[in-house]
Amino acid sequence: MRQLTKIESTQENRSRANDYVHEVYELIKKRNPDEKEFLQATREIFDSLRPVFAKHPEYIRNGILERLTEPERIISFRVSWEDDQGKVHVNRGFRVQFNSDLGPYKGGIRFHPSVNTSIMKFLAFEQIFKNALTGLPIGAGKGGSDFDPKGKSEREIMRFTQSFMTELSKHIGPDVDVPAGDIGVGRREIGYMFGQYNRLKGGYEAGVLTGKDPNHGGSLGRKEATGYGTVYFVEEMLNENSLSFKDSKVIVSGSGNVSTYAIEKALQLGATVVACSDSGGYIYDKNGINLDTVKRLKEVEQKRISEYVKEHPEAEYHEDCTAIWSIPCDIALPCATQNEIDEIAAHMLIGNGLKALGEGANMPCTIEAITIFMENGVLFAPAKAANAGGVAVSAMEMSQNSMRLAWTEEEIDERLKLVMKNIYESCKTAADNFGKPGNLVMGANVAGFLKVADAMVAHGIR
Ligand SMILES: NC(=O)C1=CN([C@@H]2O[C@H](COP(=O)(O)OP(=O)(O)OC[C@H]3O[C@@H](n4cnc5c(N)ncnc54)[C@H](O)[C@@H]3O)[C@@H](O)[C@H]2O)C=CC1
Numbered sequence: 263m264r265q266l267t268k269i270e271s272t273q274e275n276r277s278r279a280n281d282y283v284h285e286v287y288e289l290i291k292k293r294n295p296d297e298k299e300f301l302q303a304t305r306e307i308f309d310s311l312r313p314v315f316a317k318h319p320e321y322i323r324n325g326i327l328e329r330l331t332e333p334e335r336i337i338s339f340r341v342s343w344e345d346d347q348g349k350v351h352v353n354r355g356f357r358v359q360f361n362s363d364l365g366p367y368k369g370g371i372r373f374h375p376s377v378n379t380s381i382m383k384f385l386a387f388e389q390i391f392k393n394a395l396t397g398l399p400i401g402a403g404k405g406g407s408d409f410d411p412k413g414k415s416e417r418e419i420m421r422f423t424q425s426f427m428t429e430l431s432k433h434i435g436p437d438v439d440v441p442a443g444d445i446g447v448g449r450r451e452i453g454y455m456f457g458q459y460n461r462l463k464g465g466y467e468a469g470v471l472t473g474k475d476p477n478h479g480g481s482l483g484r485k486e487a488t489g490y491g492t493v494y495f496v497e498e499m500l501n502e503n504s505l506s507f508k509d510s511k512v513i514v515s516g517s518g519n520v521s522t523y524a525i526e527k528a529l530q531l532g533a534t535v536v537a538c539s540d541s542g543g544y545i546y547d548k549n550g551i552n553l554d555t556v557k558r559l560k561e562v563e564q565k566r567i568s569e570y571v572k573e574h575p576e577a578e579y580h581e582d583c584t585a586i587w588s589i590p591c592d593i594a595l596p597c598a599t600q601n602e603i604d605e606i607a608a609h610m611l612i613g614n615g616l617k618a619l620g621e622g623a624n625m626p627c628t629i630e631a632i633t634i635f636m637e638n639g640v641l642f643a644p645a646k647a648a649n650a651g652g653v654a655v656s657a658m659e660m661s662q663n664s665m666r667l668a669w670t671e672e673e674i675d676e677r678l679k680l681v682m683k684n685i686y687e688s689c690k691t692a693a694d695n696f697g698k699p700g701n702l703v704m705g706a707n708v709a710g711f712l713k714v715a716d717a718m719v720a721h722g723i724r
Pocket residue numbers: 370443444445446447488515516517518519520521539540541542583584597598599600602622623624649650652653
């Protein structure tokens with residue numbers, strides 16, 4: 263971590279920093295008026311960075327904020343495909359290549375009907391800071407399509423994914439841009455994309471995608487990494503405050519990749535997980551949900567979470583997934599999607615005794631909800647830091663692919679734990695150095711920013 267405390271932050275520097283941040287934010291609003299998720303993500307960062315610019319006028323001179331908030335490249339393309347009945351469909355594909363100062367663009371692919379430019383840009387923007395925090399050599403990107411995988415047959419998913427990759431393949435490569443999974447994209451879709459990429463290139467480029475099956479070039483531990491990493495990070499934060507997962511009551515939203523393995527690790531650390539959800543509703547079991555059933559329903563049978571109560575009549579199912587936050591708990595892990603916790607949910611959780619929250623999903627809490635948590639003394643682990651374990655193990659997959667070898671599960675887990683611990687320490691130190699001890703939101707934003715800003719200065723104005 264850089265030595266930051268020696269530089270004076272004078273009144274003049276502070277007001278120049280405020281003016282700079284204000285001017286750039288106004289510019290971004292003007293340039294991207296309809297991109298509410300992107301504006302939300304930038305606003306949260308900007309609020310943290312004022313003190314940094316007061317101490318580092320060189321970042322203002324180098325136009326870091328203007329450059330950091332404009333993607334290096336946005337690729338948008340048509341994805342045509344044929345369904346099982348022979349009907350032709352057209353979806354829109356995206357890849358936002360946001361920043362390459364620390365390494366090849368790196369970030370997941372999302373298939374969900376809500377995907378649009380704003381959501382792609384917010385996710386790729388968040389990825390800049392998250393990837394920087396890992397300390398690994400990866401830049402930032404994100405991609406996806408407004409394709410809805412729900413209700414599609416196996417062959418339809420394959421045809422769509424191949425068509426998507428036929429265009430995307432022109433823009434990626436092991437040293438250029440390395441996509442992975444996100445909502446709606448797991449090992450199966452990565453497998454189809456990998457097959458299609460190599461078919462088009464006429465070779466075998468192992469490092470072009472991560473999240474592959476460990477039997478076919480993937481890393482052990484990648485599937486578990488985001489969920490496990492989130493719990494490791496939260497456990498660091500809890501321990502610092504003489505708390506732990508042991509004997510605590512936990513709620514995890516979602517029941518996909520991140521949620522499943524966050525639940526698994528929380529259980530291993532002695533917690534009781536009383537609720538989880540999908541986009542249709544949530545299940546609640548006061549004695550603790552059965553993870554084996556959730557895994558089978560979701561990973562194998564691809565069913566709705568409502569099916570759970572057929573096998574566990576002692577549990578309750580409620581439609582309206584947002585009501586999951588009305589259940590009393592000590593620790594909440596939102597692991598489903600953006601803005602799933604608003605002010606109302608935040609007040610409910612606090613009223614029911616919430617002690618800590620860890621963001622497994624990207625930007626699951628609104629800015630207003632974050633403020634409420636902080637003002638009420640809830641320990642808060644922000645997504646950029648807490649869910650960085652997934653991309654960290656992706657970077658490890660890239661290393662293994664380059665070396666043409668495979669590390670063991672234990673080796674990956676040790677490395678993941680260390681990365682999460684280091685991220686926690688960097689966030690804590692940055693928050694201390696900038697006068698907001700314990701504020702990990704500010705700490706994550708500042709620590710990630712400094713890493714990438716220094717690289718941008720070193721690489722010249724471009
Ligand atoms: N897969 C990864 O390695 C990483 C994922 N993330 C983030 O974690 C979140 C979840 O991603 P994955 O688990 O990969 O996706 P997934 O597709 O495996 O699972 C998403 C889950 O969320 C549920 N869901 C969607 N909207 C919901 C809503 N409004 N309320 C309740 N449940 C809802 C879905 O039914 C599904 O169970 C996303 O925000 C993603 O960007 C972040 C870092 C890495």
